[in-house]
Amino acid sequence: MIRLENVHKAFGENRVLRGLTLEVPKGTSMVIIGGSGTGKSVALKCVLGLIAPDQGKIFVDGQDATTGDRDAFLARFGMLFQGGALFDSLPVWQNVAFRLLRGSLKRPAAEAREIAIEKLRRVGLKPDVADRFPAELSGGMQKRVGLARAIAAEPEIIFFDEPTTGLDPIMAGVINDLIREIVVEMGATAMTITHDMTSVRAIADNVAMLHDGVIQWTGPVKEMDHSNDPYLDQFIHGRAEGPIEAVR
Amino acid sequence: MILLSPLGALGRLTLDILSAVGRVAIFAALTLRHILTPPFYPREIAHALLQIGWLSLPVVGLTAIFTGGALALQIYAGGARFNAEAVVPQIVAIGMVRELGPVLVGLMIAARVTSSIAAEIATMKVTEQIDALVTLSTHPMKYLTAPRVLAALITVPLLVGVGDVIGIFGGYAVATQNLGFNPATYLKNTVDFLEMRDIVSSLVKGCVFGGIAALMGCYYGMNSGRGAQGVGRATKGSVEAAAVLILAANFLLTGVFFSV
Numbered sequence: 001m002i003r004l005e006n007v008h009k010a011f012g013e014n015r016v017l018r019g020l021t022l023e024v025p026k027g028t029s030m031v032i033i034g035g036s037g038t039g040k041s042v043a044l045k046c047v048l049g050l051i052a053p054d055q056g057k058i059f060v061d062g063q064d065a066t067t068g069d070r071d072a073f074l075a076r077f078g079m080l081f082q083g084g085a086l087f088d089s090l091p092v093w094q095n096v097a098f099r100l101l102r103g104s105l106k107r108p109a110a111e112a113r114e115i116a117i118e119k120l121r122r123v124g125l126k127p128d129v130a131d132r133f134p135a136e137l138s139g140g141m142q143k144r145v146g147l148a149r150a151i152a153a154e155p156e157i158i159f160f161d162e163p164t165t166g167l168d169p170i171m172a173g174v175i176n177d178l179i180r181e182i183v184v185e186m187g188a189t190a191m192t193i194t195h196d197m198t199s200v201r202a203i204a205d206n207v208a209m210l211h212d213g214v215i216q217w218t219g220p221v222k223e224m225d226h227s228n229d230p231y232l233d234q235f236i237h238g239r240a241e242g243p244i245e246a247v248r
Numbered sequence: 249m250i251l252l253s254p255l256g257a258l259g260r261l262t263l264d265i266l267s268a269v270g271r272v273a274i275f276a277a278l279t280l281r282h283i284l285t286p287p288f289y290p291r292e293i294a295h296a297l298l299q300i301g302w303l304s305l306p307v308v309g310l311t312a313i314f315t316g317g318a319l320a321l322q323i324y325a326g327g328a329r330f331n332a333e334a335v336v337p338q339i340v341a342i343g344m345v346r347e348l349g350p351v352l353v354g355l356m357i358a359a360r361v362t363s364s365i366a367a368e369i370a371t372m373k374v375t376e377q378i379d380a381l382v383t384l385s386t387h388p389m390k391y392l393t394a395p396r397v398l399a400a401l402i403t404v405p406l407l408v409g410v411g412d413v414i415g416i417f418g419g420y421a422v423a424t425q426n427l428g429f430n431p432a433t434y435l436k437n438t439v440d441f442l443e444m445r446d447i448v449s450s451l452v453k454g455c456v457f458g459g460i461a462a463l464m465g466c467y468y469g470m471n472s473g474r475g476a477q478g479v480g481r482a483t484k485g486s487v488e489a490a491a492v493l494i495l496a497a498n499f500l501l502t503g504v505f506f507s508v
Contacts, residue, residue: 050379074385085380087372099384103287149384 001026002047002157002189007056008213009042016042017053018213024206026061029183029190031200031221033235034210035244040193041082043210044159047191048077060157071104078150078188082162084142086134086149093130096120096148105153119148123178140171147175151182158183160192164199176202197236200224209235211244275467282387282394292395300361300396300462301403305410307360311352312344312411316418319343324427336429337437340419345446346506349412351498354457357404358490362465365396366486369469370479378470393466397459404458405451412450449505456501457494464490 002024009017016039024030032040045051047058047065058065065073086095096116100107107115117127123144134142143163150158163179164172176199183190183203192203200207201221208218209232217229224236234242319340327333369392372378381388416438423429468486472478 045379048383050382071385074383077383079380079383081376081380083375085376087377087380098386102289103385105385 001059001061002191003057003059004043004047005057005059007043007046007053007058009039009046009051009053016213017046017056020056020210020214022208022215022218024189024191026189027187028205029180029192029203030206030208031192031194031204032208032210033194033197033200034216035235036195038210039213040210041161044079044161044191044193048074048079048159075099075103075105075153076156077159078153078155078157079159080143080146080150080161080163082165084134084139084146086142086145088134091131091133092120092137092145093117095134095145096130096152098149099153115152116148119152120145122151122182123148124174139166140168140175143167143171143175144178147178147182151186154186155188157189157191158186160190160194160203162194162196163192163203164194164196169198172196172198173202179203197238200236272463272467275470276463278389279393279397279463279466282390283398287390289391289395292391293398296395296399297403299364300357300399300458301407304357304360304403304407307356308353308407308411309414311356312349312415313418313421315348315352316340316344316415316420317422319348319415320419320422320427324423333427336419336423336427337434338441340423341416341438341442342446344415344419345412345442345450347498347502349415350408350450350453350457351494353404353408353411353454354461354494354498355491357400357407357458357461358464358487358494361400362461362486362490363483365462365465366469366472367479367483369466370472370482373470373472374474374478388470389466393463393470396466397462400458400462401455402458404461405454408450408454408457412447445505449501452505453498453501456497460493460497461490464493 004020004022007017007020008015016037020039020043022030022043032043034040042051046053047060049065049070060073060076086092087098090098093113093116094101096119097112099105100112100115101109113130117130120127120129125141125144125148129137129141129145134145137145147163160179163175167175179190179192180203182188190203192199194200204221206218207221207224209216209229211231217227217232219227224232227233230243234244320336323336323339324333327335369378372392378388381391420431420434420438423434424431464486468482468489472482
């Protein structure tokens with residue numbers, strides 16, 4: 001289980017998180033929604049230790065995320081970045097098998113390549129993609145490679161940062177289905193941040209809406225449409241009028 | 249208040265400079281620690297050795313040969329004013345080995361390697377590749393900074409040695425082909441005049457300049473701002489800082505080696 005308790009983070013005068021409290025039960029898929037700049041990515045990066053919160057605590061399976069063996073902690077996570085964040089200088093298979101080629105999970109290169117090709121196949125890519133470089137791939141293929149890299153070491157917890165941004169609706173649907181399948185198949189705990197309501201309905205067990213640096217509403221995805229929360233209602237229906245001020 | 253504002257600005261500038269020096273010093277100390285402690289990344293080190301050392305040879309060789317040739321012409325023309333044309337081999341040798349070799353190689357490395365390192369790492373930062381490294385349990389300084397700085401510490405002194413030899417050869421070629429010097433006498437005068445101290449100072453300067461060049465590329469890349477503008481600023485800042493620090497370090501090292 002992941003638990004964020006009263007997490008605050010400011011960048012200069014800009015107070016992004018103002019007491020974020022959230023629980024993600026083990027083996028469930030939590031999707032965090034909210035407008036741009038509300039701190040969704042910051043929240044994920046705080047859990048991973050990429051950004052240090054100014055205040056508050058983060059626990060993973062009851063253990064403080066800031067203490068203990070950092071490598072062992074990070075080995076439990078996989079992350080799909082918004083832009084893929086593939087390493088340009090490495091061929092696709094070495095990107096996917098990055099964790100398996102070095103560090104505590106190191107395997108022989110031939111075995112790591114086999115696993116990489118298997119994971120590429122799992123996300124619908126042919127083995128001939130393995131030796132290409134990320135710059136030679138389309139946006140959708142890069143997302144799939146990013147997804148293959150996120151699951152390569154079979155992590156217990158997977159984060160997805162805007163998994164469908166920049167993709168056409170059909171490719172977005174393919175990625176949503178893949179995420180759902182993989183999370184169920186692996187029994188992983190997943191946290192996804194997105195603006196895309198189709199993604200939310202496809203991926204989520206639970207939804208949390210972040211607004212003004214705190215969780216405005218959280219609950220099961222099936223209750224989202226009947227929440228009676230004016231903020232959530234405005235967001236999920238994409239209305240310009242409502243309690244959330246739209247910057248024009 | 250009006251009188252005090254320049255003092256305030258001076259104070260702020262001093263604090264900014266000192267904090268920047270502190271940040272670079274901490275970055276250098278951390279880099280050194282990552283170079284010396286496992287895990288090591290041999291493939292990254294080999295790649296950096298190739299990029300920084302081997303692939304810099306053409307530009308270093310061309311710079312050195314033209315500089316050595318021009319130096320011979322200048323010394324001959326200048327020396328002729330007081331009948332001292334014969335000192336061309338000695339002055340070319342000492343000029344190349346003590347100053348021009350290390351400084352020009354250092355500056356060429358700053359132009360070629362520092363800019364490339366800064367642009368590459370800054371792009372990795374703005375595209376979240378650095379964050380991805382962390383999530384894959386890989387320390388960015390150990391994976392990106394340590395191999396590059398280590399490779400520069402090893403290869404730039406060698407490049408300086410090669411540059412010294414090629415520069416002396418440039419002077420030799422011009423002196424023997426255009427200025428009528430006897431080849432054997434030219435070489436004998438060159439070898440006789442150079443001291444071990446000259447060669448050691450040249451190689452030490454190469455090591456220091458290489459370290460500065462790679463460190464500045466990594467530092468500015470890792471601390472890049474957002475977007476294309478951030479990458480551009482990081483690249484420009486890294487080359488400016490590396491060039492200025494190389495020239496300042498050259499002055500200090502010349503003082504250390506040759507102040508009698």
